[in-house]
Amino acid sequence: MQTIQANNYPIHFNEKAYEALNLHLKVNKYSNVFIIVDSNTNEYCLPQFLPYLETDLTIEIIEFEAGEENKNIETCVQIWNVLTELGADRKSLVINLGGGVVTDLGGFVASTFKRGVDFIHIPTTLLSMVDASVGGKNGVDLGNLKNQIGVINVPTMVLIDTHYLETVPQNEMRSGLAEMLKHGLIYDKIYWEQFLDLKAIDFADFDELIYRSVVIKNEIVSQDPTEKNIRKSLNFGHTLGHAIESYFLENQNKTTLLHGEAIAVGMILESYISWHKNLINEEEFLQIKTTIKSIFDDISFNDNDIDPILELLIHDKKNEYGSIQFALIEGIGKIKIDQLVENELIIKAFNDYKS
Template identity: 60%
Template sequence: MTPINTQDYSIYFNKDTYKALNEHLSATNYSKIFFIVDENTNADCIPFVLANIETEISYDVLEIESGEENKNLDICLGLWEALSEHGADRKSLIINIGGGVITDLGGFVASTFKRGISFINIPTSLLAMVDASIGGKTGIDLGHLKNQIGVINTAEMVLIDTAFLSTLPENQMRSGLAEMLKHGLIADKAYWNKFLDLSKLTTEDLDTLIYESILIKKNIVAQDPKEENLRKTLNYGHTLGHAIESYYLSNENKTSLLHGEAIAVGMILASYISTKLTGLNEATNQEIKSTILDTFSKVTFEEEDYNPIIELLIYDKKNEHGNIHFVLLEDIGKPVLDCKVSNELIIEAFKFYAS
């Protein structure tokens, strides 16, 4: 696959990844390499990466525990201290090997250590490949509130090796599909249509879909890197999706949802709201709901869950001047920005989801 070039970095695929990495390492003067991994990627992925790196630069492996609950300031503090103790300086390189938690957190650690050192992302989950590792967003959660602390800072390069997907459990694969479905809904009806019957997809098809999904996000980010306008469309389904994810993460009576599982719910809710506010037709709304639920199991909500989830919306990063802004759809591929939605309509959407 042809590398995807952005203004600041390039994204390499499969057989080209390690050649590109080795050329980059030989052309730069890094003092030391630090790999940030979790226990899964330390066991399943880093041996393969190390076997394909050709460099005399010394390295250390820094392992954190997997899971969204570890995407916090305490883990960052531990990593900053480990970097200092192991002699990291401003010419050191961090290579993040993992899913969205690792690339978000590792990118933030690199961007803030000694006012910023270089980092490379090697995403190993589908979600990280098509979304988290692309576009320069780095950050951590504030308690159970998603992505409240962070900076936009791009990696030196992103290396996509889809062979790592074979290490993923099924629910993690589904989680990544949510972001790919979103890319179709906000940007490309033809791309969305490719997901209407996933049973026919081959491994080769998946590689192509990943490539096309990354292209969609890259093209949006290139036009609006600081999320002042068009890039907001990438938040489709995320306003309620993040609130749902945070609520389930903080509620000991609930089983935590993966990011994509929560966003899948958020997209169905946003689709229904779109029929009431932005003219999305009912047939398309039903197509969106049925297509998403063909992949994702339905989440059960009680009526007493609605208001606590709605209360969490005030912490959404897209809010301005106290107003909660939604991305909605006029049609597939035609998003509408900065829509205000009443609490009553949100509850109505939850009831539609449950029906």
């Protein structure tokens, strides 16, 4: 697969990725290398990665406990302290080896340590390959509020090796699939239609689907790196999805959802809203709802859940001037940003989902 040129950094794939990494280490005079992993990638991915690394530089491994609940400023402080203790300086390189939590948090740590050191993302989950590692968004959660603290700062490069997916559980693979479905719904109807029957997909060609998803994300981000316009389209399913994810994260009576599981619900709800705003027709809505529900288990909501979820929308970082901004689809493969939606319609969407 050809290297994709993003805004000021390349995205390399599979074998080419390690060639590019080792050449980069050879020509840049780094003082040392720090590899940030979580407890899962330390066990399952780091042993695969280290044999590819060709360098005489000192390599230090920094591990933190896996899980969205650890994507916070406290973990960052711990890692900044470890970097300091191990002698990291402005010429250090940080390599983030892991899923979306690792790339989000590791990118933020590197972007802020000594006002910024070079970092490279090596995503190891489907979600991080097609979404989290591409586009330069780095950050952490504030309490249960998703991605409230962060920066937009691009990595030196992104290396995507799909062999790491062999270490990923099935529910994590489905989680990443949600973002791929989103890319089709907002940008490429033909790409979306490839997922209408998962049984018909030849998973020997799955690398090509991943590649297309990365191309879509990159094309959108390259037009609008700081999310003033078209990049807002990537928020489809996320306005409600993030609120649902946050609510389930903070509520002890709920099972914590994976990001993609929450976004899958968000896409169904926001497709319902798109239908009732006459942006898509009923046939398109039912196709979206049926397809997503065929892949993801239903999430249970009771009447007491809805109001707290609506309250969490107030904190959505996409809001402007106190108004909740939605990105809705305008026909499959197209998007309409900055849409205001009244609470009554959101409640109807939840009722439809529950029915």
